[in-house]
Amino acid sequence: MGYTELIVKAELISSPDRGSGFRSFSPQILVNEADLEASGILAPGSRAEFRLLLSGSSEQVTAFAQFLKENLGDEERLFSLQDEQPLGGNALASALSYLKLTSLIALLLSALTIFLSLKRFSQSQHLRCALLLSLGMTQRSMVVLYLMQLVLAWAVLALMGSFTGIALEHMVSRWLDELLPQSLPAPALWRYFTGAGVGLALLVLLGLPPILGLSKVSVSALFRDEDIKTERRGLALQVMCALLLLVVLLSFLEAPMAAFILLAFLLLGGAVLGTIAQFCLKHLATPLAKRLLLGRLLVMRLRQQRQWHRLQSAVAILLLTLLSVVWVSRTDLLKDWQAQIPDDTPNYFVVNIQPWQTEGLQSFLDDANVNAVFFPMVRGRITTLNGAPIHAQMTPEQLEHNTLNRELNLSWSNQAPAHNIMTEGEWWQGETSGPLISVEEEMAQILAEAR
Template identity: 40%
Template sequence: MRSKQLVSLALKQSRSDLRTFEWRALLLALLLATTLATFLTLLGNQLEQGLSRQSASVLGADLSLSDSKPVSEDQLFIADALNLQYTHVIQFSSMLSTEEQILLSSIRAVEAPYPLRGELRTDPPQATPVPLPGTAWAEQQLLQRMGVEVGTTISLGYSSFKITAAIISSPDRGNGFRSFSPQLLINRQDLEATKVVQPGSRIGYRTLFSGTESQIRKYADQLNKALTPQQRLWSVYADQPMAAGALKNASNFLRMTSLFGLLLCGLLITLSLRRYSSVQYRRSALLKCLGLKPKQVLHLYLIKLIFGWSLAAILGSLISIILLQLTGSLLQTILPAGLPAPDYRLALIGPLLSLALLLVIGFSPLLQISRIPVMGLLRRDQLSHQGLSWPARLVILFLTGVVIALYLGSIINALVAILLTVATILVAGLFASLFLPPAGRFFARYSRLGRLLGFRIRQQRQWHRIQLGIMSLLLALLSSLLLSQTELVDRWREQIPKDTPNQFVINIQPWELEPLSDFLQQAGLSPNLYPMIRGRITRINDQLPAEVLTPEQLQHNSLKRELNLSWAAEAPQHNQVIAGTWWHPETPDNLISIEQELAESLGLKLGDTVGFEIAGQKLNATVRNIRQVEWRSFRPNFYVIFSPKAMAQYPQTYITSFKLTGEQAALSRELLKQFPALTLIDVSQWIDQASELITRLIQASTLVLGLTLCAGLLLVQLLLYQELEQRRHENALLQVLGSTPRQTRQLDLLEFALLGFASGAMAAVLAEIMTGLISFQLLELPLILHPVIWVLLPLTGCAIFTLGTLISRRRSGYQQLQQS
């Protein structure tokens, strides 16, 4: 038969197969696979880009380069070559004054365009992106502490500025403690006239850059190779504080959701192909009887699959794009900073992915169809297919892993997915053999339906093994996805708990401790006060750092600057000692506690000695323990804590933090009035921005989770419908032999309820394993057990399968047997 005739025959058979449930089920499986893969790809890309944009709105740019002097022309030349947009910011601390008040404030001198990402919101709204010359915009905290309003004139150095707007929220607050002080925004043109910037002044120069992700990453790589010790690079794609971990977890969750959606589609295509191929054996034998060769039969069915895929690809792509448009308004409320336009080039991924899965998974069933002998027309035992050899199975598994790896961009995730799927099918098949026959014998003792159930279990044992494997994996995927998202949300929320301090007080002198404590206690606050002094690491094990550390270790920021040091008789409650023990409060030895990341970066271990230069004096101390510090807790934290007597001879100041509610806003002004020498740092706006970002992450992940769960439940329903179609002829035959329609319906319900219970029990085991792997490897969360799923999943599986059977079951009877 010629190729043209083969294509024509494939087209005719495809049209005629539309009347069969198996072909329609396969087309629906392909349609769901294409739609789900395309939609999750487009949506995931939009959310990742949108969340990065939301993070950039906190930074004010895609990349920020800070320095103690203006950026060099060479670095700007590279930015120009990459077509990056940039703007310059000068930030410093200075005193502001009115006729009645003075206040230490952080001044930002900016130029248009500013900011490059995010939005600077003011009240009243301003028509210009930056203040006009001679005017300034002030934060609400500054206005409150100075007791002034919009329209007031304030003095900065030798210049006066009229406050024309209050800053409601602002990106790009800078870094360091100066970034948390109440801020005033002025035009860079006015800076020289103030004469506050003089030689020797502590000035922060910051250059903001924006561009595409590839441009920013390329520029960051070039800058990192030539950064000076004073320069610091912040990137929205790398190490932005707070947002980095949250965005990394969000991106991993989106990819994990895509992986689970991909596995769901693969499971459905696998089962649909297996069902379709099983009913095509007799037709294959007939085609061979009419003269077709096995190779031509293989090509014929391959062409039919291509036809089916083409139809599913077109419809699935259109449906996914429509769904993306329908969810657009919801996504805009989730990410007010806006979403980028969908990259419709990615819409090809879904159809190509479903095609790859179809060809890889369909290779085995098509090969089995082509091997059916002509004698299958006369002898039913000849219709049994021959299994593939182990090398062929390994090739199929390898190709499936390649498809998944290309889609996810991760070989490890693809390998884990394949291994879990294969292991699940094998273990679930063993579990079905051990659990279902005894359950059938148990029901047989009490009712005639139980005996029929036992007979059906023996008759369908091969299918039950496959069904239990697929259905338990399906339930495990859905439950582990739900558990992981719940734990991820809890972890995000824990980053900024309700009692997170939003006020820091520094430069507290020893004689101010008692009156300050009394003042705070009267206000209903009970913060801890921590001693603090600055020092620099100079030696490690009595050697210079350059003599014992690698070039990479020498680049650690702790060796380039002074560290905030403290001392304590007892371990801080919000730090966890992970190695060693804490010292006795009265120990005379010079002992230190080192933060975990610093110890790992410098290769420090228990018993090592570290030399410090503190207030011009040398001091050696021994590492007694290593602590785990949560830097995002907004509590005073330190890289190094000394034993108390080691620091007795050094001058000391104190630091504390506490939370003020909106009703206590006036307390900060009263605090500075009674203790004018203190420095009060308000971080509430930064916390609000970080909280908003985390809220958006939670909403976005919940949306993706809901869509995936809906797709999973739809797949469960389709699987049940497929199985019930296989029971129609059997139920009709039972009715011919005397069973009533009610009894056959009860038999179906009993079988699938039992199968659902067994699937749920198996899924509980798998969900614990999957959740552990996801939490530990992908989301970097602690491992915990979930005893509740051991009860809920079997009951949920039983309920879902029972309800699905009631919905999907079609009327079966003698008439259907006659019509067949």
Template identity: 35%
Template sequence: MKRWLRLSWRLLLRDGRAGEVSLLLVALIIAVAATSAIGFFTDRMQRTMGQQATELLGADRVIASSQTIPAPWVQRARAEGLLVATTAEFRSVVLAGEAMQLASVKAVDAAYPLRGQLRTAPQPFAEGQVTSGVPAVGEVWLEPRLFGLLELQPGASLELGITALTAARALVYEPDRGGDFYSLAPRLLMSMEDLERSGVLQPGSRVEYRLLLAGDSPSLERYLTWLTPQLSDNQQLITLQRGRPAISRALERSERYLGLASLVAVLLAGVAIAMGARRYSERHFDMSAMLRCMGASQRDLLMISLLQLLWLGLFGSLFGLLLGWGLQEGLVQLLRPLLPGELPGLGIKPVWLGLATGLVTLAGFALPPVVRLRQVPPLRVLRRDLTPMPAQAWLIYGSAILCLMLLMWRYTNSVQLTLAILAGVIMSALALGGLLGLLLRVTVHRLRTRTLSVALRFGLNHLLRNTQVTVGQVLAFGITLMAMAVVVMIRTELVGRWQAELPENTPNVFAVNILTEEVEALEQFLDQRQLARSAVFPMVRGRLTQINGEPARQVVSEEGRGSNALRRELNLTWSVGLPETNRLVSGRWWNEGTEQTTPLVSVEAELARRLGIEVGDRLGFSITGVNLEAEVANLRSVEWESFRPNFYMVFAPGVLEPFASTYMTSFHRPLDNPEVGRELIRAFPSVTVLDLEVVIQQIRGIVDQVSLAVEYVLLFVLCAGFTVFFAAMQASLDERLQEGALMRTLGARSGQIRASHISEFLLLGALAGVVAALGTETISFVLYQEVFDIAFSWHPIYWLALPLLGALLVGGAGWWGTRRVVTRSPLGVLREL
């Protein structure tokens, strides 16, 4: 073994000095550098975005319960090393002199909040400042509009239950402000100690207790594994996905994109490694034959080759990791003004993944051609035409497919999705290969029938000389272009969609509890001030009680029983047309003016999935003690992140009108016009105004960071793609040098040889562009529908741009890679034969 190690190391050093492993090493380094740079950067960005996103919950995880949080739960959490805080939220009447107002009271302990920070102001509607701590005993913080409703000034006294409290400051922002925005009463924040002596809560009071948890992921997972089986129907675990669907959707899509981009970069680098390994093995036939003549066995050659790959893999992977670290550090410094403060330190996970990716990629794509060296016959030292039999097809493709499966499984974390993608890729490659062979013959044949120069005819003949090789090259170039095009396309769709979801005029103020007689006056108030607003929607409170005549909680799945839609009253509305930012998924919308014999209702698609509701089902509702049954007419997808009025249930006109209702709307308040909120409260005292500008700015900041990560990950993918072009040119360089030397010996001019190469590569690139356009549309359709949940549309521009781009890229790479053919001395090349 020591002998093999020494010899393999000495031979690798010799090859390194001679430049024999340059292409293979460069491809490996770029593969690891690209993936590790993506890994380092995205790992730090994702941890930062995850930390910022948890600020919108006030914690990493939240347990909500209608009963007091059991003391053993708190003790176990602290024993696991977790940070713990408790809150209690309920509605109660607050008194101030002769004035009274229903308020949303929130009592917190001294540890609140675990993530994020409170913002308060000394006066109502003043600019908020970060505040440490919570209200002191005997003090409360009031939402600015509550000061106006109670006609209070800071420092005045108010009554809650049997306790007198001082309204000390104006509450501007809570990191975990959530719940039902459409019916929130103005907030009052108080100490948990004051809650106990206020006497407000009595047996039977409606209150929501929350246990806030924060800590490292392993401790959280251990604790939740212990706690989850103990949760009852009136208790639930709230995560970012449940608590903030707008943020979770952006983060989920970004994680899928970054995983896809990393996979594409690895696969492109793998193709480059395969091409480099083939050239490396062919250039080592003579050395292997010499070793066989000196007594080396096939086992010796195999072990030496494997150890050389191992040395190469370790060195290339370590150097690639170092380069990847440097790239991401440079990127972080370049983007420092745009990044969210200090990023977390480097994690160990990207290091191991980078090493594993480099070794697996090298083994999967380089092992079959290198193993071929052990079959070199000793007689080759006398007869240069003797070459070993090529590796079996099952070994070459099986090794690559196994490598692809491992890599895709690592980046998708789904065996089913991995097998589905792999089957689709193999079937597409076979179908495209056959189509390419036919297309190549037809295209080249038609061009050959025209009057062309000698150089162009020679380039076209070179394409037909070995159809299998040409088809393989077109597929390689086409898949490379396709991979880059898919990544660019999805990046454009995601960033455009995120920016469209939160434009500059996104509604940042909700006006709810609008009385019927105030609707027209409020619309005029907003329109006169030229404030962009959404439609005004009526709102009725009701509870979903039955599905197809059966109690709803009994017929739904376990996932459905945990839905808030069955735990509380829903906001119900009616509308003639499909609401803005809603999209019909199935069923038909009701027609305006058409009489309905049966009450109809439209259900939000995701809720329908959780509850097992389909078009045609009958839903039973309880509205102010009155039972109502309606038939599901259609299912809608809803953009909850649009910050416009959205509803789970939308009824047809004429169904809910008999019930008492209030109205709601949302509008955009310019940042330089804070007086609008105060004017609205003064003009309409009964209207509840919710200012969400702080929440929107935080969400927009997270989305901007996600978009930034997507933008720069794209650069690494493009670098990996260009590596394939370079490797492809180098893989055929020896053959082209020999052909060029013979042609120049026979009288061909350098210009003719260069023209033949350029024409060949231009046609190769154009054909690869056609393949890339077809594959891009097919793969993007699957990814949009199944992975990113984006509506698919055709992209005609890619059918025009990709063939042109392919011709330019492949033609340019071919010109650059084969320039030595016309500069090397023909005599020097022929002497090497």
């Protein structure tokens, strides 16, 4: 290498920071800085790039990237996953959005399920509570008793869920280690317990209102059926639960208006859907009452428990709606990801083919049933626009575009390539002469703005 001889000690299997594009096909070696200076290959006129790799939390990287964008020099450029590898960046962004959506919907499903289960449980316990109160149990003791049951159930399920989540996380990490060039970073320890913490908060905020209602059950409930009334403290706790859900929605959606709209949809949509479901049940039960032996009892039961059926129907409809959203989002995500790269997209590119190599390479590809087309290619820079230096016609923002600061791959052909689809305009005819050129859309927009 230059004026020095080096010994290859190892083979570089993967280098994730190389980026994408044709430049990633060039040979790469890692050498000591002292050996680089001794080789003498860096001299005036040499093409050299110096890179600084930065890592940290997403907040730190985002803040520092914004600082760099405002202070970059003309010869400096900021690389990121989204800019350097848009396909991979978009796929990761879509996958992250889907994971956030599934986590959010799982939380909402849990909240609705807890609310419905506790409502049903409290209705089945009011006779028992009335009996315990008649035997001398205080209201405070009853609240503590049921609250301890909730906490005990939460502790058992939280341990089971946390250990299951940790085991699945390790299984997925080991599976991904075989596919990724390096292991995934270990998550923070506190993240393993966020689900259990949010579950406890939801359980307490949703469980205390019916428990407080049970503690106020009258002893006369042993002799007549009475509805459990929700106290003001219970209503306040339900409002606190709604606020907690709003905070969680804000953390997931990062958009206050979207969080408010989603929460309002759940509350108002549940009320409307529950009313519609109750109306449908009533009109479906009426003709059945004339045909079934116990039809009148069915209608009477629906009338007596109309509030419970309205609530149960609303929760069931919302649960099915949220599950449908997850399924549709999953299908759309996979379709969008698969549509980014067509089935016949090339996986390999052969460059720097010399004229005397073309015939042999073409025979090799034909024997392998590979339909490949050869194109001439030269390297060049855009130096003038309309006869004047291009840099003098550009704004500082336009000069930051990388296509104007590097060599471009230039090719030519008399006929339009079969793999290029014309969406607008028409290709020039074979006998056409003149300064005709085809450029990518983004670059054409920059040049048009300069004119």
